[in-house]
Amino acid sequence: MLEVTNLTRRFGGLVANDAISFRAEAGGILGVIGPNGAGKSTLFELITGFETPDEGDVRLDGRSIRGLGPHRINRLGVARTFQKLKPFAHMTVEENVMVGIMQHDSNLRRARDAALAALDFVGLLDKRRVHAHGLSTGQRKRLELARAMGTRPRLLLLDEVTGGVDQRSIPGLIELIERLRREGMTIILIEHDMQVLMSLADRVVALHLGAKIAEGTPESIRADRAVVESYLGASYA
Ligand code: ADP
Numbered sequence: 001m002l003e004v005t006n007l008t009r010r011f012g013g014l015v016a017n018d019a020i021s022f023r024a025e026a027g028g029i030l031g032v033i034g035p036n037g038a039g040k041s042t043l044f045e046l047i048t049g050f051e052t053p054d055e056g057d058v059r060l061d062g063r064s065i066r067g068l069g070p071h072r073i074n075r076l077g078v079a080r081t082f083q084k085l086k087p088f089a090h091m092t093v094e095e096n097v098m099v100g101i102m103q104h105d106s107n108l109r110r111a112r113d114a115a116l117a118a119l120d121f122v123g124l125l126d127k128r129r130v131h132a133h134g135l136s137t138g139q140r141k142r143l144e145l146a147r148a149m150g151t152r153p154r155l156l157l158l159d160e161v162t163g164g165v166d167q168r169s170i171p172g173l174i175e176l177i178e179r180l181r182r183e184g185m186t187i188i189l190i191e192h193d194m195q196v197l198m199s200l201a202d203r204v205v206a207l208h209l210g211a212k213i214a215e216g217t218p219e220s221i222r223a224d225r226a227v228v229e230s231y232l233g234a235s236y237a
């Protein structure tokens with residue numbers, strides 16, 4: 001469904017993404033790992049049109065989406081969550097989800113129905129009238145998911161959805177992502193928690209200092225020497 005080729009993004013002298021290539025197969029869950037600063041979020045910015053690559057291409061269903069803006073790419077069926085949550089704090093939970101949907105469809109009734117369906121899916125229906133600033137971190141992550149899902153994407157990019165979340169909320173988030181997969185969504189997941197990764201991902205791409213250093217099954221990645229070294233340093237490995 002998605003093919004990234006030779007994707008490169010520089011910020012001044014820093015190469016945040018260095019000739020990265022991989023594919024995400026339709027219906028699968030692809031994990032992306034790497035220590036802080038490896039270039040994971042930048043990769044999502046490039047795929048979703050929030051940043052433009054210096055080199056390389058992004059293809060969706062075989063067609064280049066490079067250089068299209070975030071709204072165009074979203075309309076083609078690609079949605080994302082943000083690592084740094086930025087809900088509209090003084091809007092209700094329901095309004096936060098509706099804002100995203102109404103960028104596609106200005107019909108208020110349909111937008112509300114879609115928002116309520118998404119909130120029901122993530123288990124936040126009872127919070128729909130609460131202001132977003134009144135939510136816990138775990139609930140905000142669910143709001144982010146509902147916001148991304150509300151536009152009914154085919155490809156969903158999740159940036160550390162379990163990060164900073166109470167341990168008790170994690171099984172619920174895993175179950176949610178499983179359900180999205182069962183509904184036919186293709187998912188790319190940036191994830192630090194190995195347990196979450198092992199239970200969800202079919203394949204994993206590992207990044208370090210902007211470059212892809214390994215790709216394979218979660219089991220092979222967990223045992224990969226370069227991956228272990230990138231996290232823990234050569235002496236530990
Ligand atoms: P990760 O998500 O893997 O932690 P990022 O993609 O956020 O990593 O960042 C990769 C590198 O690129 C980091 O060194 C970061 O400081 C840098 N970087 C990211 N975005 C920008 C930007 N807009 N301007 C300058 N440097 C950036």
Ligand code: MG
Nearest residue numbers: 040041042083
């Ligand atoms: Mg990041």
